[in-house]
Amino acid sequence: MIDWSLVIFTFVKVVVVFACVMLCVAYLTWIERKVIGHIQIRVGPMYAGWHGLLQPIADGIKLFFKEDIIPRNANKFLFILAPTLSIIPALMTFAVIPFGDYTTFFGLLKNPEPMRIAELNVGILYIFALAGLGSYGVVFGGWSANNKYALMGALRGSAQMISYELALTLSVIGVIMISGSLNLVEIVNAQKNVWNVVYQPVAFIMYLICGIAELNRTPFDMPEAESELVAGFHADYSSMKFAMFFMAEYANMITVASLATTLFLGGWHGPFLPPLVWFMIKVFILIFFFIWVRATYPRVRFDQLMKLGWKVMVPIALANIFVTGLVMMLLN
Amino acid sequence: MIKPLVKGLWITLKYFFSKPITVHYPEEKVGSFPRYRGLHIIGRKPDGSIKCVACGLCEAICPAKAIKIEIGELEDGMRYPKTYILDGWRCIFCGLCQEVCPVNAIVLTPQYENAAYKKEELILDRDTLLKRGDEVKI
Ligand code: SF4
Ligand code: SF4
Numbered sequence: 442m443i444d445w446s447l448v449i450f451t452f453v454k455v456v457v458v459f460a461c462v463m464l465c466v467a468y469l470t471w472i473e474r475k476v477i478g479h480i481q482i483r484v485g486p487m488y489a490g491w492h493g494l495l496q497p498i499a500d501g502i503k504l505f506f507k508e509d510i511i512p513r514n515a516n517k518f519l520f521i522l523a524p525t526l527s528i529i530p531a532l533m534t535f536a537v538i539p540f541g542d543y544t545t546f547f548g549l550l551k552n553p554e555p556m557r558i559a560e561l562n563v564g565i566l567y568i569f570a571l572a573g574l575g576s577y578g579v580v581f582g583g584w585s586a587n588n589k590y591a592l593m594g595a596l597r598g599s600a601q602m603i604s605y606e607l608a609l610t611l612s613v614i615g616v617i618m619i620s621g622s623l624n625l626v627e628i629v630n631a632q633k634n635v636w637n638v639v640y641q642p643v644a645f646i647m648y649l650i651c652g653i654a655e656l657n658r659t660p661f662d663m664p665e666a667e668s669e670l671v672a673g674f675h676a677d678y679s680s681m682k683f684a685m686f687f688m689a690e691y692a693n694m695i696t697v698a699s700l701a702t703t704l705f706l707g708g709w710h711g712p713f714l715p716p717l718v719w720f721m722i723k724v725f726i727l728i729f730f731f732i733w734v735r736a737t738y739p740r741v742r743f744d745q746l747m748k749l750g751w752k753v754m755v756p757i758a759l760a761n762i763f764v765t766g767l768v769m770m771l772l773n
Numbered sequence: 774m775i776k777p778l779v780k781g782l783w784i785t786l787k788y789f790f791s792k793p794i795t796v797h798y799p800e801e802k803v804g805s806f807p808r809y810r811g812l813h814i815i816g817r818k819p820d821g822s823i824k825c826v827a828c829g830l831c832e833a834i835c836p837a838k839a840i841k842i843e844i845g846e847l848e849d850g851m852r853y854p855k856t857y858i859l860d861g862w863r864c865i866f867c868g869l870c871q872e873v874c875p876v877n878a879i880v881l882t883p884q885y886e887n888a889a890y891k892k893e894e895l896i897l898d899r900d901t902l903l904k905r906g907d908e909v910k911i
Contacts, residue, residue: 478793479788479789479793480785480789481788482788482791482792482793482794482795483793483794484793484795484797487797733782733785733786733789737781737782737784737785738778738781
């Protein structure tokens with residue numbers, strides 16, 4: 442017996458979350474351009490709408506009407522598959538992110554409804570699995586175009602993903618040990634009084650660094666590296682395929698920020714304001730941080746990147762797990 | 774290693790809160806400096822006729838070969854340019870024509886907004902240059 446109301450409700454939630462995420466992705470480009478502009482004492486987009494507010498829409502329309510080029514020597518199937526492969530996992534991760542506690546929408550609903558699409562008891566694993574899947578988009582995109590720059594970008598991308606995904610996952614293990622669950626909602630509930638960042642400051646910083654590396658953003662934007670590799674793995678993409686890579690990047694940015702909020706910053710917990718607002722404030726601050734970092738640091742060299750990953754991040758993460766375990770054992 | 778990283782972040786944050794120095798160009802203008810070399814004019818004599826005596830020096834010196842003159846002569850033996858074509862597209866605004874002109878007829882102006890939609894708009898003949906002389910402030 443299927444509970445139809447549940448099905449409909451979930452569907453509505455999926456649509457709402459999808460729309461909000463797409464809107465956020467579009468406006469993240471605007472925020473990014475504005476913030477970077479102001480950091481460089483410029484003003485950023487100014488003319489499309491009030492202070493350039495319609496810029497993302499104008500960009501979207503422009504990209505829709507661009508010619509969609511597929512290089513003659515490209516592997517057509519993989520070339521088309523790659524952008525899809527990077528955007529779908531990026532959007533699917535939002536299924537398990539808990540945006541807030543139970544809500545009745547100001548008394549509109551009889552039974553309080555949880556503010557998340559699904560409550561998976563292996564939420565973190567699900568997100569990391571999808572993040573791993575997303576890197577295939579980069580690899581296929583770079584390989585299928587049959588272009589040496591793109592191939593170099595893809596190679597660097599895959600090497601970077603492997604080394605940083607490891608450190609990223611290891612940095613989260615401390616949190617999982619403390620809260621004793623892989624379920625994101627339970628992790629948030631465990632932080633009701635004290636945020637995990639207090640217990641796990643090292644893990645938090647490592648998570649941010651590895652998160653930026655995972656996102657392929659400056660200073661770790663090796664797969665794109667426009668000064669050396671033209672545009673890296675998406676050098677041959679145009680039109681909406683290019684836009685899909687970009688949307689995936691920004692959606693991933695929201696994912697990494699939301700996950701950091703959930704794991705380290707107490708999720709939706711916070712005084713006075715409604716849970717959803719708290720969640721959004723925290724996510725926004727983290728996203729601002731990512732943009733800020735991008736505007737500040739130059740790109741690191743590739744060998745330095747690998748060195749940082751394997752010789753610094755992974756050992757620190759392992760040490761962090763060890764110390765966490767030791768302290769937990771001593772306290773109990 | 775950490776200190777310079779934090780310092781960098783601090784500097785960018787400081788700039789984030791400082792006032793942008795952008796000039797919103799079509800609405801606000803910086804203007805050009807007095808000695809800027811922009812699009813030319815040709816001046817008039819006090820009696821209103823063209824100053825140029827068609828000596829051909831500007832045509833000869835122009836490194837971009839932007840000037841073409843056809844020489845005409847009045848009854849009293851005075852030379853004047855029958856046609857005077859200045860190709861604003863070819864011109865590199867070196868200012869040599871102004872420097873070489875014995876009667877200070879051709880002068881570069883500080884006018885800097887010289888973009889045009891059509892090439893023809895920047896090919897200036899004698900009368901256009903004279904008219905510009907009446908209009909453009911030097
Ligand atoms: S400014 Fe220089 S290039 Fe231009 S017309 Fe005069 S001499 Fe020729
Ligand atoms: S503009 Fe001056 S230099 Fe050129 S032809 Fe006339 S008088 Fe001679």
